[in-house]
Amino acid sequence: MFQKEIYIARRQKLSHQLEGEILLFVGNKQAAFNFDANEYTFRQDSTFLYLFGIDEPDYAAIIDNGEATIYADDPSLDDIVWMGPQISVSTKAASVGVNRTQPRKTLATDIAKAIKNGRKIHYVPPYRGETIIEIADLTSQHPNAVKANASRPLIDALIALRSVKEPCEIEEMERHSAVGYEMHVTAMKMATEGTTEKAIHAAIDYASLRSGGQVSFPTICSVSGQTLHNHSYNGTLRKGNLLLVDAGSESPLHYATDNTRTTPVNWTFTEQQKEIYQIVLNANNAAAAAAKPGVTYLSVHLLAARVIAQGLIDAGIMHGDADDIVSQGAHAMFFPHGLGHMLGLDVHDMENYNDTLVGYDDEVKRSTQFGLSALRLGRRLQEGFVLTDEPGIYFIPELIDKWQSEKRFTQFINYDKLKHYRTFGGIRLEDDLLITHNGARILGKRIPITIDEIEHFQN
Numbered sequence: 001m002f003q004k005e006i007y008i009a010r011r012q013k014l015s016h017q018l019e020g021e022i023l024l025f026v027g028n029k030q031a032a033f034n035f036d037a038n039e040y041t042f043r044q045d046s047t048f049l050y051l052f053g054i055d056e057p058d059y060a061a062i063i064d065n066g067e068a069t070i071y072a073d074d075p076s077l078d079d080i081v082w083m084g085p086q087i088s089v090s091t092k093a094a095s096v097g098v099n100r101t102q103p104r105k106t107l108a109t110d111i112a113k114a115i116k117n118g119r120k121i122h123y124v125p126p127y128r129g130e131t132i133i134e135i136a137d138l139t140s141q142h143p144n145a146v147k148a149n150a151s152r153p154l155i156d157a158l159i160a161l162r163s164v165k166e167p168c169e170i171e172e173m174e175r176h177s178a179v180g181y182e183m184h185v186t187a188m189k190m191a192t193e194g195t196t197e198k199a200i201h202a203a204i205d206y207a208s209l210r211s212g213g214q215v216s217f218p219t220i221c222s223v224s225g226q227t228l229h230n231h232s233y234n235g236t237l238r239k240g241n242l243l244l245v246d247a248g249s250e251s252p253l254h255y256a257t258d259n260t261r262t263t264p265v266n267w268t269f270t271e272q273q274k275e276i277y278q279i280v281l282n283a284n285n286a287a288a289a290a291a292k293p294g295v296t297y298l299s300v301h302l303l304a305a306r307v308i309a310q311g312l313i314d315a316g317i318m319h320g321d322a323d324d325i326v327s328q329g330a331h332a333m334f335f336p337h338g339l340g341h342m343l344g345l346d347v348h349d350m351e352n353y354n355d356t357l358v359g360y361d362d363e364v365k366r367s368t369q370f371g372l373s374a375l376r377l378g379r380r381l382q383e384g385f386v387l388t389d390e391p392g393i394y395f396i397p398e399l400i401d402k403w404q405s406e407k408r409f410t411q412f413i414n415y416d417k418l419k420h421y422r423t424f425g426g427i428r429l430e431d432d433l434l435i436t437h438n439g440a441r442i443l444g445k446r447i448p449i450t451i452d453e454i455e456h457f458q459n
Contacts, residue, residue, distance in 0.1 A: 001054070001055070001095065002168050004097040006166070007051060007053050007096040007097055008096075010050065010051055011068055012066065013161055014051065014157055015063055016066075019065075019066075021120065021122050021153075021154075022062060022064050022114050022119050022120070022122065023063040023064075023122045024061075024111065024123040024135075025045075025047060025048050025051060025052070025060065025062070026048075026131050027044055027048040027052075027054070027056075027057070027059040027060055027061075028048070028057060028128065028131070029057050029058055029130055029131075030058075031128070031130075041214060042055075042056075044056070046254065046345040046346050046350075047352075048061070049345060050345060053096045054092050054096060056072075058072060058104060059071070059072045060072070060104065060107050062110065062111075064114075067100065068098045069100045069101065069102055070098050070100070071101070071103070071104050071106065071107040072092075072101065072103075073104050074086075074088050074089050075088075089101050107138070111138045112138075120151075121138070122151035123135055123150055123151060124150055124151070124352070124353055125146075125147045125150040125155075125354070126147065126150075127352045132146050155354065156357070158350070158353065159350055162344060162345070163342065163382065163384075163385060164384035165344060165384050165385070166384075169344065170434060172251055172253050173251070173255045173256075173343075173344075173432075173443055174434075176213065176250075176251035176255060176257060177432065177445070178445070179208060179211040179213065179249040179251075179257065180432075181259075182207045182211075183247050183248075183259075184204075184259055184261050184447045185448070186200075186207050187200050187204050187245045187247070187261070188263045188454070190203060191237065191263040191267065192237065192265065192266055193238060193239050194237065195236070196237070197222060197232075197235045197237070198234075200221050200245070201219055201221040201233045204219050204221060204247050208249035208250075211249060212252045213250045213254075215247065215249060215250065216249055216250045216258060217248060217256075217258070219231075219245070219247040220245065220260075221243070221244075221245050222244055223235045223237060223238070223242065223243055223244075223425065225244030225394065225425045225426030225427065225428065226394045226396045226425050227426075228336070228337060228394070228426075230244075237265045239265055240264075240265065241264070241425070242262050242265075242273060242425050242426075243262065243265065244260065244262045244425070244426060245261055245262075245263070246258075246260040246428065247259065248347055254345055255344060255345060256343055256344065256346065256347040256349075257343075257443075258347050258430065258432060259430050259431065259447055260428045260429060262280075262426075262427040262428060262429065264454070267455055267456075267457045272420075272424070273424075273427075274451055276311075276393050277451060278311075278451065279307070279308055279315070279393060280391055280392060280428070280429050281429055281449060281450065281451075282307050282311060283304040283305075283307040283311075283391035284304075284390075284430075284431065286303055286304060287303060287304045287339060287389045287391065288389050288431065288440055289439075290303050291381060291387075291435060291439070291440040292435065292436075292439045292440060293381055293382055293437065294380060295380065295381055296378060296380050297339065297375075297377045297378055297380075298364055298375065298379075300339060301338060301340075301375050302326060304339050305326045305331050305335060306322045306326050308391060308393060309322040309325040309330075309331045310322040312331070312334060312393075316414060316417050317334075317413070317417050317421070318330070319411075319412060319414060320411060324412075325412050328409070329369045329370055329371055329372060331371070332369070332370050332371025333400065333403055333409070333413065335391065335394075336394070336399070337371070337375075337392065338377070339375060339388075339389065339390065339391060340387050340390050340430075340433075341376040341377050341387060341388055342377055342386070342387055343386045343388055343432055349386075358376075359375070359376045359379060360378050360379055361379045361380075363380070364378045364379045365378075382435065383436060383437050385434075385435040386433070386435075386443065387432075388432055389430065389431050390431075391428070391429065392426060392427055392428035393426065393427050394425075394426035394427075395421040395422060395424040395425065396426075397422050400415070400422070404418075429449060431446065431447075431449075
C-alpha cells in the first residue's frame with residue numbers, strides 16, 4: 001500500500017465534498033469457486049482500496065463527519081492455523097491512518113442507529129450479489145432497489161477524485177507497464193505457424209503472474225480478431241493469420257495495464273494486411289498527438305475515425321468524403337467501438353459507478369449512434385488522466401451481410417470490394433496514455449508497433 005498520508009488525504013478530500021454525511025464502504029468478501037472452501041483469488045473492491053488501502057476480505061468502513069471507522073474481525077486461531085501468522089485489524093487500520101476499529105457485527109447496529117436518527121447513508125453501486133444483499137439488509141431495502149438508490153453525490157465526488165491520478169499512482173502504473181510490455185513481447189515471439197492460442201494465452205498470463213500481479217481482465221488472444229472480446233483459445237496459428245492480443249496486468253497495488261497488439265504469423269504481413277495495419281497505426285498515432293488537456297476525447301475519437309475512413313477510401317473499401325462518412329456513422333461497420341476508456345485501479349476505471357457518469361458530463365453527452373455510443377470516454381481531458389488509445393479495423397462477416405442486405409450506406413461502402421476481406425479478421429493497436437500539462441505520452445516503453453519493428457522483430 002501507499003504511505004498512510006495518501007489515504008488520510010483522500011478521505012479528507014472526500015469528506016470536505018460531503019461534509020456532515022455518513023459514507024458507507026463495504027469491501028469484498030471471498031467468493032467461492034465451486035464450494036465454500038475453494039475460493040477464487042481475492043480481489044478487493046477498488047473504492048475501498050482507494051480510500052483505505054487494506055487488501056483483505058471482510059472489511060467495511062464508515063466515514064462520518066470526517067472520522068473513519070473500520071469494521072473487521074481479528075483473525076481467529078483457526079485462521080492462523082490455516083493461513084499462518086496474521087496482523088491485527090488495529091495494526092492494519094493504523095497503517096492507513098485510521099485509529100478507530102470495531103467488530104464487523106457492530107456495523108449493522110451503527111447503521112441502524114444512524115438511520116433511526118434520520119441520517120442518509122451514502123454508498124456507491126455494488127456489483128457483487130453478496131454486497132447487494134448486505135447493503136439491502138443494512139439499509140432495510142429490497143435488493144432490487146439497492147443499485148438505484150446509490151448516492152449520486154458520493155459517485156460524483158469519487159469520480160472527481162479518482163479521475164486525476166496522483167504522482168504515486170502514476171509511478172505505480174509507469175513501473176508496472178514493464179510487465180505489460182513483457183506480456184505482449186512474449187506473445188509476439190510466439191506468433192509462429194503451428195503454435196496454439198492456448199499456449200500463447202498461458203505464456204501471457206504467466207508473465208503477469210510471475211510479476212506478482214494478476215491479469216487485469218481476461219486475456220484476448222485470437223486469430224479471429226474480428227470478434228472484439230474473443231475469449232476462445234481453440235485456434236492454431238496458420239500462415240497468413242493475424243494474431244490479436246489484448247492483455248493487461250494488475251500491479252501488486254491493483255493498478256492496471258491494458259495494451260493490444262496485432263502480429264502476423266511468422267512476422268510477415270501480406271500487402272493487404274500492411275495496408276489495413278498502417279491505417280490503424282495512423283489512427284493510433286493521430287489520437288495520441290491530439291490528446292491534451294482541454295480537448296474532448298470525443299473529438300479525438302472522431303479524428304481517429306476520420307483517419308480510418310480516409311484510409312479505407314484510399315484502399316477502395318469506402319468512397320465519398322471522410323467527414324460525411326463519420327458524421328453518418330458508416331465507418332462504424334469497420335470501427336464499431338470507442339477509442340478508449342479511463343485506466344487506473346480498474347481496467348475500465350470507476351465504471352462500476354456508471355460508465356456514462358465517468359466518461360461524460362453536462363457538456364459532452366453520450367451519442368446513441370451505432371459505434372459512437374460505445375465510446376466510454378468523451379469528456380474534456382485533464383492533466384493526470386490515464387486512458388487508452390485503441391483504434392481498430394475489423395471485417396465482421398455477419399455485420400457486413402446484415403448491412404448489405406439492408407442496403408445501408410451503399411453510397412459509402414464498396415460491398416463488392418469487401419468480398420476480398422471476409423476472412424481478414426481484425427486489427428487493434430492500443431497504448432496507455434498519460435495526459436500531461438501540454439499533451440500526452442505513453443506510459444512506459446512502447447511495445448513494438450510499426451510494420452518495420454514487427455517484420456524485423458526477431459533480428
